[in-house]
Amino acid sequence: MKEDVMAILDTLRPALKGAGGDLELVGITEDGTVTVRMKGLCSTCTAALWTHRLRIERAIKMKLPDVTVIVQI
Numbered sequence: 633m634k635e636d637v638m639a640i641l642d643t644l645r646p647a648l649k650g651a652g653g654d655l656e657l658v659g660i661t662e663d664g665t666v667t668v669r670m671k672g673l674c675s676t677c678t679a680a681l682w683t684h685r686l687r688i689e690r691a692i693k694m695k696l697p698d699v700t701v702i703v704q705i
Contacts, residue, residue, distance in 0.1 A: 633696065634660055640691050641668070648674055648683075655688070664700035666692060680704070 634657070641655050648654055653674025658667040668688060670680050677683070684704045692699050 633698065636696055637666055637692060637699075640695055641688075644687055644691060647687075648672075651677070653677065658705060664698050665703060666699050666701070667703045667705060669705050 637657055637660060641657060645655060648670075651673060653670060653672035655674070656669045656671055658669050660666050668684075669675075670677075670684070674680055674683065681704075684702070688704075689702045692702055
């Protein structure tokens with residue numbers, strides 16, 4: 633599953649890098665929880681929560697239904 637999540641995150645990176653940020657996969661648990669960390673300008677952006685919900689969560693859950701929760705730290 634890690635490779636699949638990384639592939640999805642790689643598709644999101646260009647937009648994040650264009651805004652001065654990035655995204656790091658912190659970990660995946662056996663119960664399907666994916667933990668990510670926003671980096672760069674994205675870590676302090678007021679729209680980070682919306683980026684997380686509308687882009688990251690949606691992209692992962694659409695392609696990987698076994699993922700139960702996506703946590704941003």
